Amino acid sequence: MSANLTIPVHGSRSVIGHSTRNLPIELIRFGMGPITSLLIGGVHGDEPEGFLFAERFVEDLQDGALSLPEDLSVFVVPRMNPDGCAVDRRTNARNVDLNRNLPTKDWTSDFTNPRYFPGLEAGSEVESAATVSLLEALKPGMIISLHSYEHAMINYNGDCLDLAKCMEKSNGLPPKSDIGYPTPGSLGTFAGWEREIPTITLEILRGQLPDDAYKQHARAVLDGLAFYVSQP
Ligand SMILES: [Zn+2]
Numbered sequence: 001m002s003a004n005l006t007i008p009v010h011g012s013r014s015v016i017g018h019s020t021r022n023l024p025i026e027l028i029r030f031g032m033g034p035i036t037s038l039l040i041g042g043v044h045g046d047e048p049e050g051f052l053f054a055e056r057f058v059e060d061l062q063d064g065a066l067s068l069p070e071d072l073s074v075f076v077v078p079r080m081n082p083d084g085c086a087v088d089r090r091t092n093a094r095n096v097d098l099n100r101n102l103p104t105k106d107w108t109s110d111f112t113n114p115r116y117f118p119g120l121e122a123g124s125e126v127e128s129a130a131t132v133s134l135l136e137a138l139k140p141g142m143i144i145s146l147h148s149y150e151h152a153m154i155n156y157n158g159d160c161l162d163l164a165k166c167m168e169k170s171n172g173l174p175p176k177s178d179i180g181y182p183t184p185g186s187l188g189t190f191a192g193w194e195r196e197i198p199t200i201t202l203e204i205l206r207g208q209l210p211d212d213a214y215k216q217h218a219r220a221v222l223d224g225l226a227f228y229v230s231q232p
Contacts, residue, residue: 005137011062016077017130020093023082025130030061033071037225038140040077040131043098043147043187045084045091049204049213050146054078056214057221066222069229075138081127090115092127099147100185101128104194107185118185135191141228142198144221145187149203155179157192157199163227164200170220179203200224 006014008029015024041054055078060066068074079085083093091097096119100111103123111117119125123132142163154175156164164175179201183189192199202221204213 005133007137010073016134017126019081019083019127020125021083023086025077025080025082025127027134028058028076028078029073030076031068031070031073033069033073033229035071035229036073036075036138036140037228038075038077038134038138038143039221039225040080040143040145040187042077042079042081042085043145045079045081045087045089047090047146047148047204047206048085048088049148049206049208049210050202051079051085052210053146053204053213053217053221056210057218060218066218068222069226071229072226074225075140077134080131091117092125094119094125096125097185098125098127098131099183099187101125102131102185102187102190103128104185104189106182106189122185131187132190135195135197140197142200142225143187143191144200144202144224146221147201147203148206148208149179150206151180151203152205152208153179153203155188155201155203157188157201158196160192160198160200163198163224166227167200167202167220167224170223171217173203173220198228 042051100118107122
């Protein structure tokens with residue numbers, strides 16, 4: 001399945017996999033430029049601040065309210081964990097925290113809180129397999145993953161403090177390389193540290209109203225996605 005992943009053209013969608021409960025995991029593309037960035041929402045299904053943002057961002061790109069630099073292709077997966085998003089649950093339908101299940105070198109089956117259940121094996125979940133094959137197919141130049149947390153921040157993984165600072169100018173959140181606890185199996189570790197893909201985990205303030213979150217972060221996300229267009 002993953003070998004047949006279809007990369008969409010500008011303005012169109014493809015399905016990059018199916019969730020445990022067989023919901024489609026959708027990928028939407030804007031722009032056909034050579035510089036590729038990836039925006040992900042809804043890894044944690046109880047963080048609507050992230051996936052509602054991603055869906056509105058897609059709408060605004062579709063109807064032209066937002067526009068992109070010419071050299072850019074922006075790929076968006078609004079809901080990487082559609083089963084969790086459908087029922088306001090952090091984990092996927094097998095109770096696995098998808099941001100602890102990616103096959104990182106430091107992956108461990110240890111966990112202390114069931115919220116962070118990493119699964120029985122690294123990369124065991126269909127949603128994780130979809131994530132891994134998507135990264136292999138797109139080879140994005142940077143990634144922003146949208147989450148929410150009581151401590152809003154721009155968590156950056158990989159050599160991308162410059163990118164985080166660019167986003168800080170627009171949204172005022174502090175760039176931090178460390179969220180305060182270890183996250184083996186996370187996208188930041190898998191993509192940012194191990195594959196050297198600049199990776200931002202944007203932690204929107206938990207509970208912020210969707211309109212307010214969008215106002216605070218739309219420009220920051222757009223600037224972040226475009227950041228490497230302006231770099232030598
Ligand atoms: Zn999260």
